[in-house]
Amino acid sequence: MNYTKNVELLEPIDLSEHLDKVELYLGQVCQIAGISKMQLDYWTNKAQIPTKGKKQRIYDIDALETVMLIKQAKDKGLNLGAAIDAARRFRASGAKVLG
Numbered sequence: 397m398n399y400t401k402n403v404e405l406l407e408p409i410d411l412s413e414h415l416d417k418v419e420l421y422l423g424q425v426c427q428i429a430g431i432s433k434m435q436l437d438y439w440t441n442k443a444q445i446p447t448k449g450k451k452q453r454i455y456d457i458d459a460l461e462t463v464m465l466i467k468q469a470k471d472k473g474l475n476l477g478a479a480i481d482a483a484r485r486f487r488a489s490g491a492k493v494l495g
Contacts, residue, residue, distance in 0.1 A: 415457045425455045429463045439466055443480040462487065
C-alpha cells in the first residue's frame with residue numbers, strides 16, 4: 397500500500413470549530429481549571445453555572461470558560477462574589493478567551 401498518497405488527501409482540522417460539542421465531567425473541569433471538586437460544586441451553585449446530566453454534572457465549553465474566568469479573578473484577589481460578577485461581565489462584553 398502507498399501510505400504517502402493517503403496522507404496527501406488529509407487537510408488540517410480546526411478543532412475550535414467543534415468545541416461547542418465538547419462535554420466534560422466534573423473531574424475533568426477541575427483538572428483543567430486547577431480547582432478542587434468541592435470548589436467547583438460550590439461555584440456551580442453560587443454562580444448558577446448551567447450543567448447537563450442527572451447523576452453526574454456535565455459541563456460544556458461555555459461553562460468551562462466561566463469556571464476558568466472565576467478562577468482567574470480569584471487568583472487576582474477578588475472574593476467569590478466579585479469574581480462571579482467579573483466573569484459574567486467579561487462574558488457579556490463579548491470578549492473572547494484566547495485559544
